[in-house]
Amino acid sequence: MAMLAAKASAETIIVEVGNNGLNYSPNIIKAAVGDVVQFHFNAKHSVVAGDFKKPCTPVANGGFFSGFLPTGDTSTFSITVKSTDPVFFYCAVSTHCEDGMVGVINQGSDTLDAYRSAAAQVDSTVTPSAPFGGNMGGSSSSISSTTTSSKPSSMSMSAPMTGSETSLGSVTMTLMTSASGSHSACGSPSSAPSSGNQPGAAENLKGAIAGVVAFALAIAGLLVF
Numbered sequence: 001m002a003m004l005a006a007k008a009s010a011e012t013i014i015v016e017v018g019n020n021g022l023n024y025s026p027n028i029i030k031a032a033v034g035d036v037v038q039f040h041f042n043a044k045h046s047v048v049a050g051d052f053k054k055p056c057t058p059v060a061n062g063g064f065f066s067g068f069l070p071t072g073d074t075s076t077f078s079i080t081v082k083s084t085d086p087v088f089f090y091c092a093v094s095t096h097c098e099d100g101m102v103g104v105i106n107q108g109s110d111t112l113d114a115y116r117s118a119a120a121q122v123d124s125t126v127t128p129s130a131p132f133g134g135n136m137g138g139s140s141s142s143i144s145s146t147t148t149s150s151k152p153s154s155m156s157m158s159a160p161m162t163g164s165e166t167s168l169g170s171v172t173m174t175l176m177t178s179a180s181g182s183h184s185a186c187g188s189p190s191s192a193p194s195s196g197n198q199p200g201a202a203e204n205l206k207g208a209i210a211g212v213v214a215f216a217l218a219i220a221g222l223l224v225f
């Protein structure tokens with residue numbers, strides 16, 4: 001029952017693929033549930049989850065396949081460990097599996113040596129039709145960089161044009177609002193107070209003049225702009 005307990009923090013275990021010939025390094029990996037096994041490709045290889053009883057053949061259910069990653073590609077393929085059951089894996093390129101390019105996660109009573117010996121006896125390696133069961137990563141992958149190209153040139157061209165338009169609009173808007181504001185200011189005191197007519201009328205006159213001036217300024221502003 002202790003094997004069911006997941007660790008507090010997941011680890012990432014790096015496996016070098018084909019760094020020194022037809023091999024995985026390390027080729028016997030011990031991983032807990034939730035850990036990530038990250039394969040780093042150094043040459044054209046792949047990694048496929050296989051069945052111990054059928055070497056160089058994908059597992060019937062679940063599993064993973066990285067696809068054939070080209071020579072020189074520095075991309076990675078990561079899988080998350082879902083159980084502590086043994087997971088054998090092999091390379092599906094050419095006869096790499098038969099030639100001993102195999103590995104295992106959480107080796108049990110079935111050993112990697114036995115899997116490698118049996119793999120040497122098979123006639124052919126089975127390759128899944130498409131990658132699945134893991135996450136591709138890496139910074140310099142030529143496959144992913146070509147599909148995600150963006151065009152920032154149109155953005156920089158339109159930005160200053162809209163900026164000048166809005167500044168012109170705000171100038172005319174403030175002139176219009178000041179003109180209409182003085183109009184409403186001179187209109188409201190004439191109807192409300194009844195006692196002081198003289199100062200009120202003078203204020204109304206000044207307000208009306210100010211309104212006309214502001215309105216003229218607004219018209220002049222519109223003509224200029």
Ligand SMILES: [Cu+2]
Nearest residue numbers: 045091093096
């Ligand atoms: Cu290989």
